[in-house]
Each structure stands twice: as structure tokens, then as C-alpha cells.
Amino acid sequence: MTKEKVGIAFAKATIHLYYIANRYSVTKRISPFLVDFLFDNLADFKLELQSVASELSEQYLRDCIITICRRKKITIPTFKQSQPVHDNKFQIALSKYKNEYGSISIHELYKFIQETKFDWNGKIKPNIKLYEFYDTLNARDKHEFMQAYLNFHTEKQAIIEEAMDFIEYIPSEFKQKSNNLISLVYNNNELLNQWISKTSTKIMNMLQVKNPETDQEKLLHQYQSYFVFVPVSLHIHGLLSEILGNVGLYNDGVPIYKIKSQLRYSFDKQMVNAIPFKHNGGIMKYMNRNDRDDLISVFLDVLIESATIEISEDNIKLMKTMTKDVTSEEFLNRNEDGSCPALIVCDSEGSYKYPVIKIHPILENDLSNCRGKVSRFPMVVPPKPWTNLFEGGYLVHKECVFMARFDKTYLNYFKQVSYDGHLDSVFMTLNKLGSLAWAINPDMLKILNRAANMPQGFLKIPRPISDKVPKFKDKFAQQKYISSKGARITFNMLLDMANGFSKNGEMLYTPYQLDFRGRVYPSSNLSHILSDEFRCLFMFWHSKALGNDGFNWLKYHLSSMFGNSGFHMEQAIGFCDKHKQDIIDSAKYPFDGKQWWLKSKTPYQTLSACMELTKVWEFEEQGGNIEEFRTRFPVHQDGSCNGLQHYAALTRDERGGKAVNLLDEPKKQDIYMEVANIVESKLQALIDSPDETERLYAKLGLIVLSRKLVKTTVMTTVYGVTTIGAAGQVRNRIKDFVDDCNQNPQMKGTISEEALEKIQSESFKLGMFLANVILGSISSLFAPATAVQQWLRVNIKRVLSSFNSKSVMYIKNMKPELFEKVFTQPQSLRPIIWKVPSGFPVIQYYVKSPNNQNFQSVLSSVVASQGKRTLSPMSKYKSVNGIAPNYIHSLDAVHMMWTCNNMYNEGLSFAAVHDSFWTHPCDVKRMSTILRQEFVKLHTPDLLMSLRNDLMQQVKGSYQLVQFRSCDFPELAKRIKRLRQTYPCRDNLNEMLYYELTQLEQGTSEISLWIEDYDPKVYFNREEYNSSPQVPEKYVNNGREKTWVFVPVKIQDLPAKGKLDLNRVLQSEFFFH
Structure with a gap:
């Protein structure tokens, strides 16, 4: 044992005695002597307190150090991330892949995933894929295998999810370059550690100030108890990781509001991860959003001040000749100690300014090949079943079943709907979709890996990112570069993920979430919903024999992928037989052969099908029976312009x-x-x-x-x-x-x-x-479809421009600035709601964007004033333009869900990309029947009538503000004018109309009775207002006087329907094909 280690051991023992002494009043008096003894020993061993603190993993010893430093009024040292002791073997295994701050690089995490392989007590050979091994087992062994597999991977999945909160995105190339650059200056210590240590020390000193004066000091002291448990260095490391991991994604600097949005909730994660402290939530619940953003601003301020780099005069001269960027001059300004800033804050380029962080040009080049940020992995076990809005999906991470973040009003409504059981069928479908096990196709992964290394790119794969950035003046070239760079970064991220999860052949799953229309999306970054180059990677983990017609469906699939979507089965089979040699050549020599597959409209999926067909032919040549060939290949059935199919069914066109x-x-x-x-x-x-x-x-x-x-x-x-x-x-x-x-x-x-x-x-x-x-x-x-779209838009305008006294009263009391123009510019506080046949309530929730967003300072976040918890008005423009597509999407979501439920009820595999349905080749025929039956079942009821009823329910008791020409009904106009002159609020139009609205709801309105008697032709939005769906008469403004009145809201009658027999869909070969 070295002298240093002996000294640290003495110090730890002394601190432990100090802890014991302070536990009892009798021995507490000797604690000052123990402190003196501690520092005397540190002096004898020539040790700093920081050296001891770095070796302390026990939280109670750390707490003692903090107490001692406060009493002696000295700087509290920085503690490294402690690794809590767990019985979980995966956490112990993961610890060797982490760095000293408890973070893990994305590639180290992939390494952990690959190296912790399930070997079933040594029964599985090292080089065999798990799905291949599974196919060799009998039914009993398969059952035992699956139980052991799930036990093993459930623990592994939980650890992977926890690790994802602490992924470090600092590229290894950057670390190497920064180390080489400053090795002579910093005696081979890592530059990043210098920045972290320097920044952490400054912040800890601010925490030790007895009487905080500045806003930064006051804020830090407010959360002093938090930093007792979570070392500042962890947050500084996370902040650096966020900045450096994003440099490659932005051409003019990393937006500070993006950094804050990513790190805002890291405080909670660090608290949970740092210590097994059951009351940590008590601290966190008082840390509001503004305080979180302000704390990140403090960290940024100090980091930017502390992050410096030494540059020789020769390098500075070289930089001056290389760049014309105005901000680069700030990097050349030396500090008092001769160093240069490594990070600066400036405004973004372009007309819309916001604060960004830029990194020194000498270091930035090494971030150009950024791999992109991962937000969600595939899972290695089935997702947790969805049971309510926030319970389901990933095992550890809590997420909402809805993809987008909605405000409390929206979520409270859905909480009640969920409680009443109206979302149970939707949860059931999400769980079924999530239970499908996928695997990565190793043959196609090899193709992508080879194509990724081609210097000019290949097909849809963008070329590798060039270090040569186009000049600022060449806008077109710069936009093209940024677009290509972004596409390549995304490609790199997804390809790395595919490689990370493919080695062992584990089952891959993805949780599913919803959008507000009920459409389903995979949560994982890597999924079958992606474009052609990644869609080709997905195959089912479980294999099935081709059976009677599976081989023909494989051929049909290849023919369709190639571009022959109008072929009958016989034509598709003939096409593949005719091109058999081209298919085999493509499979065996994809880059060096005739490259027939490149002529396809979806080349990568075509090549994947070529490889599968070639395997079947080889199996047959070796004496195998084609019907017994086991395949994992998914065959697709796609709708024929599915949105218009729904319109045609709705209108019986x-x-x-x-x-x-x-x-x-x-x-x-x-x-x-x-x-x-x-x-x-x-x-x-x-x-x-x-x-x-x-x-x-x-x-x-x-x-x-x-x-x-x-x-x-x-x-x-x-x-x-x-x-x-x-x-x-x-x-x-x-x-x-x-x-x-x-x-x-x-x-x-x-x-x-x-x-x-x-x-x-x-x-x-x-x-x-x-x-x-x-x-x-x-x-x-498609005249009927156009008529329905027009019907939808007209009625949504009517609903969103309707009035009732409660809503107007709310606006008057809570949003007085809106009340001034509430009748001339109607503001609806209620979203459009309709219910689809599955029972799912669609809430078209388009809230107007706040117009008070601003940047108060360089290091401020985007401020969207929350004010009191008030309802926000709906965006009429978005609601009207969105209703037609959203309604159709809500129907195609139901069609997919019902098809999914029936497929799983029959024990068949099923996946979908909206209107593209996937299953094993042997089950395509059955899926084709089911999806047709479900479409007919969906459209048999009068769906538009149901929607009309929903809209009528929504405007029940509401009124429309309309107008009539006074000259056409002079007596009525005069009577209304005379009556209004008797109102106590006759001088204020808003108050006067509000008064009439309340009278209408109380049943005491004289004007409403007159309107019934005279029955004037009234106009709304410059069109005649009635219930007819026909093109209305336009209002001609002839400059004469008009009179405003309230009438009950009218939802138009439905457009006329045709005579389409829906049952013919059941026999349509090309409905889905």
C-alpha cells in the first residue's frame, strides 16, 4: 500500500470516528479534537482534503466532510459520483463502462448491451443468434428458455433505461484532440476535467458565502440542501456533454433554450441516482421550472468563465487567415492569464435572434462527425402494459401515453376518460402492438454498414460529413450542407443503434404511444416506421413456415416493392420468375454484380426480399420442401390512397x-x-x-x-x-x-x-x-369528398365562433384584454371534440401561441408567460385547416386498431405503419380478409351523422352572432335599436351584446322572439347562415346599415350520399395490396 493510500485510510477512519462522536451528546465534545487530528494527519501525509473526498463513496462520510468544511469556513471539496451498492448484477457489470462522473458514452452502453449476453447457463454457443438457437428447441425447452430469457432481460432492461439518463455525448475524437492540444499546458490532465473542476470549485465557493448578496448566490443558497446530496460536478459534466454533443447539430451555435429544455429535469434524475434517499422528492417538489432554468444559467455563466484554452501565437495567426466569422474574433481575445475563451455566448444568425453557445474553432472541427442524440432505445423485453395515462411503456421511465405534451386541462379530461374506462380498448391495442418481438436483419445490416463508408454516399444514404463548410455568402451551398449534415447525423445515430442491438439476436420491442387523433407511433428512435434504408432491417424474431401460399406472397411483396403495385398475383409470380437470376445476383453480389435491385422504387427493401427469395430457392435446391421453409420476413399490404378510400366510404361515392x-x-x-x-x-x-x-x-x-x-x-x-x-x-x-x-x-x-x-x-x-x-x-x-371537407371547415368555424354566457364571463373576468374584442374577434376556449367508433375521444387541441415570448437576456430561456392557470383560446386557423385530415386520421387509426385486435385474437403477428399492415407470409391471406372486414364494419354506421351529433352537443345552448340588412327588415331593425337604447350599458357594444346573451340563456330575450316572427335572412362570415350544405348566398356589403343579433348555432345538414355498396370492398383485390 502506498503512503498516499495509507494517509487516505487514516483520514477515512478519523472521519468515521467524527461521525460516531457527533451521534451522542456525551462524545460530541471530542469532535473538535478529531477535526484537528484529521488535518494534522493530512499535513503529515502531504495530502489535500480533496484527495480524500475523491475516494469517499459513503454518503455519511461525505456529509461529515461538508459539516467540517462549513465549521472551519473552508471550501467544500468536489465529490465524484458514488456508485451505490446493489445486488443487481447488471448494475455491477455496468459500473466498469462508466466514467468517473457516473456517465456513460453511447458506445460504451452499446458495448454493455452486447457483452451482457444471455447464455442460458452456458447452453448457447457464443456465435449463434438467440432466434436461431430458439428454433432448434422443442416446445418444452422453448417455454423454459422464454422464462429464463425474460427474467434475465427484465433486469437488464431496467439498467439500460437508468443508464440512458446519464449518456455522455462528448465525442471521443474531441477528447483526444483536446488532450493533445493542451497536454503540455496541463501536464497531461484532461482539459474537460480541468473545466469541470474549476467550474465546480467556483460554484461551491458561492455556496459557502455566509451572507449571499448576488442573485446567483441567493439562488444557490436556496437549494443548498440539494447540493449536499448531489455534487455540482455532476451537473457541470452533464452541461458540457449537452453542449458538446449538440455542436455538430447546429451550424451557428447551440441554442441555450435547447440546452435548458434538455437539462431542466436532470436535477430529479441526479437526486434519484446519487443516493438511495427516500425523501429526495421532498426537496425536488419545491424546485420550480424557473428556478431550474436559473440554476442552469448560473452553471453556464461560471462554465463559460472557467472554460479556457491556451493557444500559441502561431495558431492565432493561422485562425485569423482561415475565418471571417465576426464571433471568432472573441475567441482570439486573451484573458489576463494569457488563455483564450473556449466557449462564448452570442446571438444566432438570421433575422430571428436568440442566444447560442459557440465553441472555439480549434476544437469545433472534431465535433463535425457527431453521431446524434439518442432519446429512446428499443426494449429487450415486452413493454410494461398501458393501464392509464402514465403507466405503461418503458419499465423505469415514466411517460405519458400521448406523444406531445399537453397542458393540465387536456390531461385532466383524459384522466377522467381513462378512469371511466373509455381508453381501455386503446390501451389493449397498444399492448398488443408492443408485444411483437423484432430482430435486426444481419444481412441488410452488413449492406448498410458498407454503404455508410462510401465517400460519396449511396442511394438514400447521405455522404459522410465533410470538414469543409461552405462559405457564409454561398447560402444555397450552406443550406445544402446543413441539410446533408443533419441527415447524416441522424443516419449515424440510427445505424449505431442497429449495430448496438444486433449482435446477440435478442428480441427487440418498442412501446407505442398515441397522438391526439388516436394514431399510433413507436416510442423508440429505431423502429420499422422509418424510411426504406432502415425499414429493411426489421424482421420478426419468431419464424414461421411459408405454408401453402407464403412463397407466392414473398414474390408478390418483392414485385410490389420494385414498383409493380398494380400486378395480380399471377403477374407478380411471373415477374419474379422472369427475373430470378437478377434477384439471385442482387442477393449474392449487391455491390459488385448487375445491381438490378437499384432500379427499384424502394431499393433496400427490395434487396432484403431478394435475399429472402434466394434463401428459399437454395433451400429447395438442397432438397427442402418450400412450404416448410421458416421465415422471419414481414410482408406488407398497403392501402390505395387510403385517405380518399375513407372519404369514398363516408360519402358512399x-x-x-x-x-x-x-x-x-x-x-x-x-x-x-x-x-x-x-x-x-x-x-x-x-x-x-x-x-x-x-x-x-x-x-x-x-x-x-x-x-x-x-x-x-x-x-x-x-x-x-x-x-x-x-x-x-x-x-x-x-x-x-x-x-x-x-x-x-x-x-x-x-x-x-x-x-x-x-x-x-x-x-x-x-x-x-x-x-x-x-x-x-x-x-x-371526388366531388363528394370535397363537399365533406367544405362541410367540416364551415361547421368548425361555426363552433369556434359560438358564444355562451359562461365562456364570455370567464373571458371577462380572467382575460379582460380579450373581452374588449370578444364579439368582433371571437375566441373559443373549448377545443373541437368528437368520438370515434372505438370510443376514443379526439380532442383537436390547437391553442394559440402566446405572443409574449421573449429573450430577456443572453442566458435566459424562452419565456412563455404562464401567469395564472387560465384557459387559452383555440387557434381558429389551425382548427379549421386541421379538421379534415385529423378526422380522416382518426378513422384510419380505428381501422388499424381493429385489424390489430383481430389478428392477435387469432394468434397472428401484426405490425403497422399507419395504412401499411405487416405479417408473416403465410398469414397475409388471412390478414387481407380481416382488414377488409374491419373497414366495412367501421363504415357501416353513419359516421358523419355521429360527428354532426357530437358537434351539435358541443354547441348546445350556444349562440352565433349574425347580421341582417337593416334595409330589408326596417321595422325589425328599428325595434331592436329602440330596445337597445333602454339598456344600462347602451354605450358599450361588448357589454350590450353580453347582456343580450345572458337574457337569451335566461329565456327573457325579446329580440329572439322577434327574430322568430320576422325570420330575416341572416349572414355569418359573409355567407347566408342556414342549415343547408349547398353553396350559400354571399353577403354583399353595399355600405348600408346592418344589425347584429344572436341566433342558436346551426350545424349544417350532411351532404348528399351516393349508392356505393360497401360489401364490394370484401372482394376488392387491390383495396389493400
Whole structure:
């Protein structure tokens, strides 16, 4: 034992005696002597108190040190993260992967996941995947395996979740560079540790001030008890990790409000992790949001002051020649000790300014290959079943079942709904979806890993991040660089995660959450819902034999992935047989062969299918029976423009239903081509237009017209796309067309240079012209769908502009600034609510953004004044524009859930990406039947009538403020005017209307009786106000006097329905395909 260790052991023993002495009044008197003895021994061994403190893991000894330092009025030393003793073998195993601050790098966490493999008491060989081993077992052994597996991985999962709160995002390249840069200055000590130590010491000194004077000191003293248990150094390390881990994500500095939003609740996590202290919640409940943000500001202030770096004069001269950035000059200013700042705070670039943190240019380059931040991993055991809003999903992390954060009013409503059992069916579906075990496809993972290392990128995989940042003046190049960089960072993060979880072949699960419409989303960053390059990685953990027609469904799947979505089964089989050699070549030589798979519209999923088909053929060649081949491959069935399918079913629209394959037609209908044909006929008609501009745009439109040109606009029609939005979509397609003509050898020469130049120069106006023609063509094909969208928007405006005395009274008392214009600019405090057939209540909760957001200082967070707990008005613009897509999404969510429930009730695997349903090849036929049956079941009731009833219930007892022309009903107008002159509040329009509103609800309104007698034609929003869904008469403002009155709110009658027979969906081959 070294002399230093002996001295530390003596010191620990002395501190323990001090602890014992202070426990009893009889021995307490000797505690001062023990303190003197302690410091005498430290002097004899030439030790600092900090050296002893660094070795203390027992909390009671740390508490004694703090007490001693306070009594002697000396600086409290910094304690390292203690590793609490647990019986959990995984926590002990994890400790070797952590750093001295209790944090763990993302790659070390992946290492831990890979190296703590379930070996079932040595029965599983090291190199075999768990799912492969499982397939070799008999039924009894499978049962025992699964029990042991779940016991092992439940503990492992809990530790992984706890570790995720303490992931360090400081890239290893940065650490290495910073160490090399300052090794001569700091005697090989790590630069980051120097910053952490220096910052922590300064903050601890502030905590020791007897009479705090500054706001920072007062705030720290307010939470002094917290820092007794949680060392300041842990927060400084976390703060540095957050800053350095985000540098690669932002081009002009890390926004401070982002840092605060990420670290705001780290205080709770540190408190729970630092000590097994059952009353730590008592401290935390008094730490409000503002105090948390202010504490982070204190840490930032001191860190920025303490984080310095020594740079030679040669490096400073070099920096001056390399950069023109104004803020870089601040990095060149030396401090009194000759060092330079490593971090500075400045305003962001652009017109909207907010404070950001920038790191010294010498260090920043090593953060360019940032791997991205992980928020949620897949799980290695099934998620905890959802039982209420906050119980379910991850084992340790508590999350809300809703993805977005809603305010208390929203959540309180759902708490009551959950308590009443109306969410039970939704929870049940989430639990079923979460119980599906996935595995990473090792063959496709190899493909992605190889493609990721290609210097120019490959297909949809962006190229590696370049150190050469475009000059600030070149805006286009800089935007392209930022976009590519962000995409690559996300790709790196997801690929690292796939590699981290793939080695052992463990079961992977994801919890599921909801959005407000009831749509389901995986919680994990890595999931099957991602784009083609990651979707190809997912296969079922459990295998199933292909059975009678599974092989044919594999072929059908490959054909569809390749782009043949309109093929019958026989055509798809013929396609795969014809291209058998191309498929095998793609599977065996994906990069070095003919690369047939690259011609596909979804190349990576196509390649995955090629590999699976090749395995089946090889199995057959070796004498195997194809029906017995066991596969984990998921086969998809996708809806045909699913949003319009729901519209056609709602309106019983036979023509529209045929266009989106609701009918049992022998040939698949191509709605995009049908719209393109309608557009073509309209443009042909305009060729002879007397208007010269129309003739020109018609001719140019016929040149660029294609299925691709109209597809995006048709798809987004269901989402209520505007003319401006559609014009933008068309302009993007025109740009693609021009680029293709210039770059594709097969296209060169097909269009004259003059025509291309004209298309390019007129692209803005041409885009708007074609957008109007396309939207008009869609409306003619789907007139009933357009009518429903209009019906929805009109009635939502009426609901949100309705009045009742309680709401107006609330505004008057709680929001007087809104009351001044409450009747001229109606503010609804109630969101739109409707119930879907599953019982789930959809609350379209679009609250107006507060207009008092501001940045009070450089280190302030974004302040959104909370004030008193008051209700916020709804955003009418968002509510009206959102109702059509949200209503349709709420229905497709029900369709997916009902399909899922029936699949699981029959013991079949099921996964979904909204309107794309997945299962094993052998079960596709059964899934196809179920999803058709559930669609018919969903739409058999009159869903629009149910929605109308919900809206009528919502406006029950409410009134609309409308107007009539005084000249049309002069006697009525005069009677109302005379009556209003008798009101005590006749000089204030708001008070006068409020008075009439209360009279209406009390049943004492004379005006309402007159309105019934005279029955004037009234107008609302410049349109005639009645119950008819027909196009209303417009109000013409002729400058004459009008009279405002209240009438009961009227929800329009439903648009007329067609004669579509829904049962034909059951026989439609291409409804989902």
C-alpha cells in the first residue's frame, strides 16, 4: 500500500470516528479534537482534503466532510459520483463502462448491451443468434428458455433505461484532440476535467458565502440542501456533454433554450441516482421550472468563465487567415492569464435572434462527425402494459401515453376518460402492438454498414460529413450542407443503434404511444416506421413456415416493392420468375454484380426480399420442401390512397370508390393516372383559349405533365392542401423534370432547349396555373369528398365562433384584454371534440401561441408567460385547416386498431405503419380478409351523422352572432335599436351584446322572439347562415346599415350520399395490396 493510500485510510477512519462522536451528546465534545487530528494527519501525509473526498463513496462520510468544511469556513471539496451498492448484477457489470462522473458514452452502453449476453447457463454457443438457437428447441425447452430469457432481460432492461439518463455525448475524437492540444499546458490532465473542476470549485465557493448578496448566490443558497446530496460536478459534466454533443447539430451555435429544455429535469434524475434517499422528492417538489432554468444559467455563466484554452501565437495567426466569422474574433481575445475563451455566448444568425453557445474553432472541427442524440432505445423485453395515462411503456421511465405534451386541462379530461374506462380498448391495442418481438436483419445490416463508408454516399444514404463548410455568402451551398449534415447525423445515430442491438439476436420491442387523433407511433428512435434504408432491417424474431401460399406472397411483396403495385398475383409470380437470376445476383453480389435491385422504387427493401427469395430457392435446391421453409420476413399490404378510400366510404361515392379500389374491379385503378388524364383533357381544351397566357401555360403544362407531377397533390388532398401548397409541390416536380432533361442521357434532346428555358423561367406562374387545374380535376373526380371537407371547415368555424354566457364571463373576468374584442374577434376556449367508433375521444387541441415570448437576456430561456392557470383560446386557423385530415386520421387509426385486435385474437403477428399492415407470409391471406372486414364494419354506421351529433352537443345552448340588412327588415331593425337604447350599458357594444346573451340563456330575450316572427335572412362570415350544405348566398356589403343579433348555432345538414355498396370492398383485390 502506498503512503498516499495509507494517509487516505487514516483520514477515512478519523472521519468515521467524527461521525460516531457527533451521534451522542456525551462524545460530541471530542469532535473538535478529531477535526484537528484529521488535518494534522493530512499535513503529515502531504495530502489535500480533496484527495480524500475523491475516494469517499459513503454518503455519511461525505456529509461529515461538508459539516467540517462549513465549521472551519473552508471550501467544500468536489465529490465524484458514488456508485451505490446493489445486488443487481447488471448494475455491477455496468459500473466498469462508466466514467468517473457516473456517465456513460453511447458506445460504451452499446458495448454493455452486447457483452451482457444471455447464455442460458452456458447452453448457447457464443456465435449463434438467440432466434436461431430458439428454433432448434422443442416446445418444452422453448417455454423454459422464454422464462429464463425474460427474467434475465427484465433486469437488464431496467439498467439500460437508468443508464440512458446519464449518456455522455462528448465525442471521443474531441477528447483526444483536446488532450493533445493542451497536454503540455496541463501536464497531461484532461482539459474537460480541468473545466469541470474549476467550474465546480467556483460554484461551491458561492455556496459557502455566509451572507449571499448576488442573485446567483441567493439562488444557490436556496437549494443548498440539494447540493449536499448531489455534487455540482455532476451537473457541470452533464452541461458540457449537452453542449458538446449538440455542436455538430447546429451550424451557428447551440441554442441555450435547447440546452435548458434538455437539462431542466436532470436535477430529479441526479437526486434519484446519487443516493438511495427516500425523501429526495421532498426537496425536488419545491424546485420550480424557473428556478431550474436559473440554476442552469448560473452553471453556464461560471462554465463559460472557467472554460479556457491556451493557444500559441502561431495558431492565432493561422485562425485569423482561415475565418471571417465576426464571433471568432472573441475567441482570439486573451484573458489576463494569457488563455483564450473556449466557449462564448452570442446571438444566432438570421433575422430571428436568440442566444447560442459557440465553441472555439480549434476544437469545433472534431465535433463535425457527431453521431446524434439518442432519446429512446428499443426494449429487450415486452413493454410494461398501458393501464392509464402514465403507466405503461418503458419499465423505469415514466411517460405519458400521448406523444406531445399537453397542458393540465387536456390531461385532466383524459384522466377522467381513462378512469371511466373509455381508453381501455386503446390501451389493449397498444399492448398488443408492443408485444411483437423484432430482430435486426444481419444481412441488410452488413449492406448498410458498407454503404455508410462510401465517400460519396449511396442511394438514400447521405455522404459522410465533410470538414469543409461552405462559405457564409454561398447560402444555397450552406443550406445544402446543413441539410446533408443533419441527415447524416441522424443516419449515424440510427445505424449505431442497429449495430448496438444486433449482435446477440435478442428480441427487440418498442412501446407505442398515441397522438391526439388516436394514431399510433413507436416510442423508440429505431423502429420499422422509418424510411426504406432502415425499414429493411426489421424482421420478426419468431419464424414461421411459408405454408401453402407464403412463397407466392414473398414474390408478390418483392414485385410490389420494385414498383409493380398494380400486378395480380399471377403477374407478380411471373415477374419474379422472369427475373430470378437478377434477384439471385442482387442477393449474392449487391455491390459488385448487375445491381438490378437499384432500379427499384424502394431499393433496400427490395434487396432484403431478394435475399429472402434466394434463401428459399437454395433451400429447395438442397432438397427442402418450400412450404416448410421458416421465415422471419414481414410482408406488407398497403392501402390505395387510403385517405380518399375513407372519404369514398363516408360519402358512399361509387365513382370515387372505384378510383381508389374500393370496388371489385378486374384491374387495379390508378387514381394518379386518372387525375393526370383529366388534367390533360383540360389542358388540351385550353390550347385554343383566346387568352394568350392560358394558351402558353397549357402548352408548357402538357410538356411537363406526368403521373409523378400530380401524385403528391392527389395524396395531400385528404390533408386539405391549399392552392399555394399545391403550387409549391408542382414547382418541385417541374424542377425535377428540368433537371432530368438536362442530366439524364435518355431525356436529352427530347425537349427543345427553348421549351426548357421557357418552362424554367415561367415555373412560378406555371406551378400556380397547374395547381389550380389539378385541384379542379381532383374535385371533379371526388366531388363528394370535397363537399365533406367544405362541410367540416364551415361547421368548425361555426363552433369556434359560438358564444355562451359562461365562456364570455370567464373571458371577462380572467382575460379582460380579450373581452374588449370578444364579439368582433371571437375566441373559443373549448377545443373541437368528437368520438370515434372505438370510443376514443379526439380532442383537436390547437391553442394559440402566446405572443409574449421573449429573450430577456443572453442566458435566459424562452419565456412563455404562464401567469395564472387560465384557459387559452383555440387557434381558429389551425382548427379549421386541421379538421379534415385529423378526422380522416382518426378513422384510419380505428381501422388499424381493429385489424390489430383481430389478428392477435387469432394468434397472428401484426405490425403497422399507419395504412401499411405487416405479417408473416403465410398469414397475409388471412390478414387481407380481416382488414377488409374491419373497414366495412367501421363504415357501416353513419359516421358523419355521429360527428354532426357530437358537434351539435358541443354547441348546445350556444349562440352565433349574425347580421341582417337593416334595409330589408326596417321595422325589425328599428325595434331592436329602440330596445337597445333602454339598456344600462347602451354605450358599450361588448357589454350590450353580453347582456343580450345572458337574457337569451335566461329565456327573457325579446329580440329572439322577434327574430322568430320576422325570420330575416341572416349572414355569418359573409355567407347566408342556414342549415343547408349547398353553396350559400354571399353577403354583399353595399355600405348600408346592418344589425347584429344572436341566433342558436346551426350545424349544417350532411351532404348528399351516393349508392356505393360497401360489401364490394370484401372482394376488392387491390383495396389493400
